[in-house]
Amino acid sequence: MCYAIPGKLVEIKKSIGIVDYFGEKKNVLIDYSNVKIGDYVYAQGGVLVSVISEREALEILETWKELFFELKRTDEKLARIETIPASKNLLSILQKVNLNKALKREELHSLLALSGKNDLRLMYETANNIRQKTHGNACCVHGILEFSNVCESNCFYCGIRKEKTLQRYRMSIKEIIDTARYAVKELGFKALVLQSGEDNWYTIEKLEKIVRAVRKLGILVFLSIGLRDKPTYKRLYEAGARAALLRFETSNANTFKTLRPGTTLEERLEIIRYIKDLGFVLATGFIAGLPGETSEDVINNILLAKSLKPEMYSFGPFIPAQGTPLENQSLLHKDAMLKIIALSRLTDKDSNILVTTAFETLDAKAKREGLLAGANSLMINITPKKYRDFYSIYDKRINIDLQKNVKETIALLHSLGRAPTDLGI
Numbered sequence: 151m152c153y154a155i156p157g158k159l160v161e162i163k164k165s166i167g168i169v170d171y172f173g174e175k176k177n178v179l180i181d182y183s184n185v186k187i188g189d190y191v192y193a194q195g196g197v198l199v200s201v202i203s204e205r206e207a208l209e210i211l212e213t214w215k216e217l218f219f220e221l222k223r224t225d226e227k228l229a230r231i232e233t234i235p236a237s238k239n240l241l242s243i244l245q246k247v248n249l250n251k252a253l254k255r256e257e258l259h260s261l262l263a264l265s266g267k268n269d270l271r272l273m274y275e276t277a278n279n280i281r282q283k284t285h286g287n288a289c290c291v292h293g294i295l296e297f298s299n300v301c302e303s304n305c306f307y308c309g310i311r312k313e314k315t316l317q318r319y320r321m322s323i324k325e326i327i328d329t330a331r332y333a334v335k336e337l338g339f340k341a342l343v344l345q346s347g348e349d350n351w352y353t354i355e356k357l358e359k360i361v362r363a364v365r366k367l368g369i370l371v372f373l374s375i376g377l378r379d380k381p382t383y384k385r386l387y388e389a390g391a392r393a394a395l396l397r398f399e400t401s402n403a404n405t406f407k408t409l410r411p412g413t414t415l416e417e418r419l420e421i422i423r424y425i426k427d428l429g430f431v432l433a434t435g436f437i438a439g440l441p442g443e444t445s446e447d448v449i450n451n452i453l454l455a456k457s458l459k460p461e462m463y464s465f466g467p468f469i470p471a472q473g474t475p476l477e478n479q480s481l482l483h484k485d486a487m488l489k490i491i492a493l494s495r496l497t498d499k500d501s502n503i504l505v506t507t508a509f510e511t512l513d514a515k516a517k518r519e520g521l522l523a524g525a526n527s528l529m530i531n532i533t534p535k536k537y538r539d540f541y542s543i544y545d546k547r548i549n550i551d552l553q554k555n556v557k558e559t560i561a562l563l564h565s566l567g568r569a570p571t572d573l574g575i
Contacts, residue, residue, distance in 0.1 A: 153289070153290070153291040153338075153559070153560055153563060153570040154192060154194065154290075154291075154338060154339075154340040154570045154572075155171065155210060155211065155214055155218075155569075155570045155571065156190045156191060156192050156202045156207040156210060156211065157169035157170055157171040157176070157190070157191060157192075157193065157571065157572070158170045158188070158189070158190055158191075158207075159185065159186070159187055159188065159189045159190070159191050159198070160175070160187065160188075161187065162180065162185075162186075162187055165179060165180050166178070166179065166180065166575075167179075167180045167185070167191075167198055169191060169193055169198070169572065169574075171218075171569075171571040171572075172211075172214075172215070172218050172219070174286060174288075174571060176193065176196075176288070176571065176572050176573070176574030177196070177574050177575050178191075178193040178196055178197060178198045178572060178574060178575060179196055179197045179198065179392075179575060180198050181197050181198055181199065181392055182198050182199065182200065182201065184201075185198065185201055189201050190202045190203070190204055190206075190207030190208075192340050192368070193572035193574075194290060194292075194340045194341035194369065194370040194572060195290065195292075195341055195370050195372070195392075195393050195431045195461065195462070195572070195573065196431060196461060196572065196573060196574050196575030197370050197392050197393070197431060199340060199341075199368055199369055199370050199392075200340075200368030200369070214570075217564075218569055220567075221287055221564065221567045221568065221569045222286070222287055222567065222569065223567070224287075224565075224566070224567025225282055225286075225287035225566065225567030225568060225569075226282065226287075226567070227567070228278070228522065228566060228567060229275075229278050229279045229281070229282035229283075230275075230279070231272070231275045231276060231279050232271075232275065234268050234271065234272060235268055236266075236268050236269050236272045237266065237269055239260060240260075240261075240264065240269050240272060240273065243257045243260060243261060244272070244273070244276050244496075247276065247280070247496050250499075253496070253497065255449060258449045258452070258493065258497070259445055259446075259449060261273060261489070261492075261493055261496070262445050262448060262449065262489055262493065263445070264489070270485065270488075270489075273489070273492050273496075274488060274492050274519075274522060274523040274524070275522075276492075276496070277491070277492035277493075277495040277496055277523055277524030278495075278521075278522050278523060278524055280495055280496065280499050280524065281495055281503075281524045281525075281526055284499050284500055285502070285526055285573060285574075286569075286571075287567050287568050287569045287571075288526065288568070288569060288571040288572065288573050288574070289521075289526050289527065289528070289563055289568035289569065289570070289573075290341065290502075290526075290527050290528075290570075290572065290573055291339075291527075291528045291529070291530060291559060291563075291570075292339070292341040292342065292343055292370075292372060292527070292528070292529050292530070293333045293337075293339040293341070293342045293343065293529070293530050293531075293532040294342070294343040294345055294374075294507075294529045294530070294531055294532065294533070295326065295329055295330060295333070295342055295343065295344055295345065295532050295533055296345050296346065296531070296533040296537070296538070296541040297320070297321040297325075297326050297344060297345070297346050297533075298319065298320045298321065298346035298347055298349045298351070298352065299316070299318055299319055299346075299347055299537075299540050299541045299542070300318050300319075300320055300346075300347050300349040300351065301346075301347025301348050301349060301376075302347070302348050302349065302350060303347070303348045303376070303377075303410065303412075303413075304411055304412075305409060305410050306408070306409045306410075306411075306474060306475040306476050307409055307437065307440065307468055307471075307474065307476050308471065308474065308543050308544075309471030309472070309473070309474060309542040309543045309544050309545065310347050310541065310542060310543050311474060314471075314473045314474060315473065316473070316540065316542060317540050318540070319537050319540055320349070320351060320352075321534075321537065323356060323359055323360055323363075325534070326344070326360050326364075327360065327363045327364065329532065329533075329534055330342055330344075330363075330364045330367060330369075331367060332532075333532045334367045334368070334369055335367075337532075337552075337556055339369065339530075339532070340368075340369050340370065341369055341370035341372055341393070342364060342369055342370075342371065342372060342532070343372040343373075343374050343393075343395060343529065344360065344361075344364070344371065344372065344373055344374065344375070345374035345375070345395075346374075346375050346376070347376065348375070348376035348377060348378075349375075352375075354381070354382050354385055354386075357375070357382070357386055357389075358385060358386065358389040361373075361386050361389040361390050361391045362389050362390055364390075365389070365390030365391070366390075370392055370393055370431075371390055371391040371392060371393070372391070372392075372393040372394065372395060372431075372433075373386060373391050373393070373394045373395070373430075374394070374395040374396070376396070377396075377413065377417075377418060377421060378421075379421075380421070380424050383421070383424065383425055383428060383430070384428060387428050387429065387430060391430070392429075392430060392431055393430055393431035393432075393433065393461075394425045394430040394431070394432060394433070395433040395434070395462075395464060396418070396421065396422050396425060396432075396433075396434055397434055397435050397436055397437065397464060397466075398415065398418055398419055398422060398434060398435075398436060398454065398455075398458075399415075399418070399436055399437050399440075400415070400436055400437065400440055400443070400447065400451065401415070401436065401447065401450040401451045401453075401454040402415075402443075402447050402450070403415040403416070405440060405441075405442060405443070405447070406418075409440065409476075419458075422434055422458060423458070426458065426459065426460075431461045431462070432458065432459075432460040432461055432462070433460055433461065433462035433463070433464045433504065434455060434458055434460045434462075434463070434464065435451075435455050435460075435463050435464040435465045435466075435504075436451040436454075436455065436465060437465075437466055437467070437468050438451070438465055438466070438467050438468060438482055438486060438487060438490055439467050439468040439481075439482030439486065440468050441476060441479055448490065452490065452493055452494055452497055453497070455494070456494075456497055456498045456501075460501075461502060461575065462501075462502045462503070462504055462527060463494050463498075463501050463502065463503045463504065464504045464506060465487065465490050465491065465494070465503075465504075465506065465509075466506040466508035466509060467481070467482040467486070467487050467508055467509055467511075467512055468482060468544075469481060469482075469508055469511060469512075469544035469545060469546070470544065470545060471542060471543065471544045471545050472545055481512065482512070484512050484513045484516060484519070487509050487512065487516070487520070488519060488520065488523045491503055491505075491520055491523045491524050491525050492523045492524050494524070495523075495524030495525075496524075502526055502527055502573050503524060503525040503526060503527065504525065504527040504528070504529065505517050505520035505521060505525045505527065505528050506529070507529060507531060507547070507548060508544060510548055511544070511546055511547060511548055517559075517562060518562060518566070521562075521563075521566055521568070522566070526568070526573065527573070528559060528563075530552070530555050530556060530559055531549075531550075531552070531555070532552060535551075535552075
């Protein structure tokens with residue numbers, strides 16, 4: 151079983167419900183007909199997605215009862231801030247954070263420039279402590295299904311860009327639905343990200359059919375299909391999709407224009423804002439470490455992400471791909487990504503922050519270290535094995551057997567004291 155447990159719906163206020171998990175309460179958007187107070191429900195990404203019978207729910211909760219509080223104690227222990235020597239400037243900045251005072255731009259630059267072992271450790275521990283105080287030990291795990299590596303765009307940084315020679319694939323509608331059904335029925339996923347290149351072979355009619363079928367499985371349908379027009383996103387929302395991942399890539403308009411020929415940053419931001427206004431749970435962010443990126447760019451990236459008011463932050467390191475214009479660029483250091491995660495938590499305490507699979511590629515310990523630097527969400531690749539290697543958006547992607555990946559991820563979350571309650575809204 152994957153990382154999700156039911157909770158009891160104890161209150162309804164218009165479109166918002168309150169779900170109780172062993173005494174912990176989370177606010178969720180009610181997106182399910184015929185639900186009533188007293189029902190046991192599943193929620194993902196702050197959205198109530200299905201109802202479960204009381205008998206089945208109580209059986210599941212009985213198996214989690216002792217473990218739930220054990221995990222809570224573990225998380226509280228790991229979220230403590232140890233007393234270690236650190237620079238006065240860092241202590242002063244972190245004191246402002248603890249007093250809920252907004253950080254100045256120069257202070258963000260100071261945090262980004264940290265290099266001392268103790269200073270970095272204290273920043274990460276503080277970010278993790280804030281995560282624990284704000285969200286408790288809740289952590290969500292979404293599955294991601296990469297259903298097509300065909301792309302009509304020529305982004306310089308992407309390994310599936312239109313002009314690159316590689317083996318292309320498109321999963322059929324039946325394959326997509328069957329894969330989703332397996333992930334839900336056999337592995338227990340309650341949220342799936344449907345991801346592809348910008349592939350217009352999947353017409354709005356095809357996408358609607360996929361979304362309606364996957365939504366009927368009783369899960370949160372998450373879209374990651376790139377820069378589609380407004381009518382497409384509107385119709386897919388009406389079909390049952392309730393979350394969308396669309397990064398702005400970089401806040402630097404000139405860099406954006408150079409690396410994404412034929413598009414502009416403002417066009418992308420317009421779609422991101424439209425998605426948010428439609429009611430989608432929004433996940434957005436940027437690619438860290440693009441060529442020519444400055445510390446000012448990084449700060450602007452974080453502040454732009456915050457200004458978009460996403461429900462989830464998604465930051466991925468730039469990893470070069472063979473056969474692209476940027477194949478000879480250097481890799482970002484792991485600490486640069488950890489700083490971005492921590493800085494985002496310090497800047498926006500209420501944020502939900504994803505540890506991306508790209509970050510995991512940088513270092514075997516990245517998943518654990520990211521979660522201990524303020525992150526509280528993960529994704530597991532459920533793409534069928536015969537296609538997985540061909541979704542080569544960057545080189546050296548991790549390709550772990552699905553069953554093994556689920557098992558190892560749950561073991562990691564247990565070791566960190568993270569519980570499968572919804573993050574709420």
